[in-house]
Amino acid sequence: MRSVRLALAEKGVAHTLVGVDLVKGEHLEGQHLARHPWGKMPAFEHDGNAFYEASAIMRYIDEVFPGPALTPSTPVERARMNQVMSIVESYGYPASITDIFIPRVLVPSLGGQTDEALVEAAKPRAALFLKEIARLLGAGSYFGGASVSLADLHLLPVLTYLRATPEGQALLAATPTIEAWMGRMNERSSVQAVMPAN
Missing domain, CATH: 3.40.30.10 (Glutaredoxin)
Known part of the structure; x- marks a missing residue:
């Protein structure tokens, strides 16, 4: 959301x-x-x-709606944006949110216990997700090229919640280009208005 x-x-x-x-x-x-x-x-x-x-x-x-375009102008950049959004939905969200954040943070906050086996099993999938996202970002500033795209906005919440776990912090520390990208994103006024404080 x-x-x-x-x-x-x-x-x-x-x-x-x-x-x-x-x-x-x-x-x-x-x-x-x-x-x-x-x-x-x-x-x-x-x-x-x-x-x-x-x-x-x-x-x-x-x-x-009017305002800055959030979809890149070239076919290659648009395909990359769509690819990243699909990766988030198919692989990133299930590993990072469903299998790490929810059992590690949400379940205990509601009085339950973390399913440690579920979290442990998710770590390699989350690591692969971050490794591939880092590869696709490469040396670029954003996933849509020179400016923020829908892919950046789709990815950031997943990584923000992943970072709220010890496992996520360790995984993100192993992908410094993604850490740097998150730093750039967190400076945006839209992110400061919408995302929870880190």
């Missing part, structure tokens, strides 16, 4: 954020299920149109 909010902030779009309490199970109630049949977030409505899935919403925001 934060990636969508980052896109809105980068474009300067005024919007209303509707809270859904996951702990209370509001994401599985009829009102939210009407917006997203799998009970996930985010869900987005604009001008009579409703969408879910963060990458689809982000692309819509970039196309519909």
Whole structure:
């Protein structure tokens, strides 16, 4: 959800954020299920149109609203942006969030115990994710070329939450180019407005 909010902030779009309490199970109630049949977030409505899935919403925001373009202008850079967004969704989020952040941080905050085997098994997948992301960034400043793209905004929340774990801190320390990229991203006003304090 934060990636969508980052896109809105980068474009300067005024919007209303509707809270859904996951702990209370509001994401599985009829009102939210009407917006997203799998009970996930985010869900987005604009001008009579409703969408879910963060990458689809982000692309819509970039196309519909004025402001700086968040999609690169060349076919190669656009393909790289789309590739990174897909890597985040298919590999990065499951390893970093579902299998490390949630059991390490969220479950204990709700009174549960960390599944240490799950976290341990996820570490090699998270390491591969970071290694490949670092390779794709190369010596570039951003994943879309010279300026921030949807890929950067899609990746940052995942890495921010991963960094909130001891495992994530160690993994990120092994990828200094990604650490430097996170530093650049965290200087952006959109990130300071949307992301939790590190």
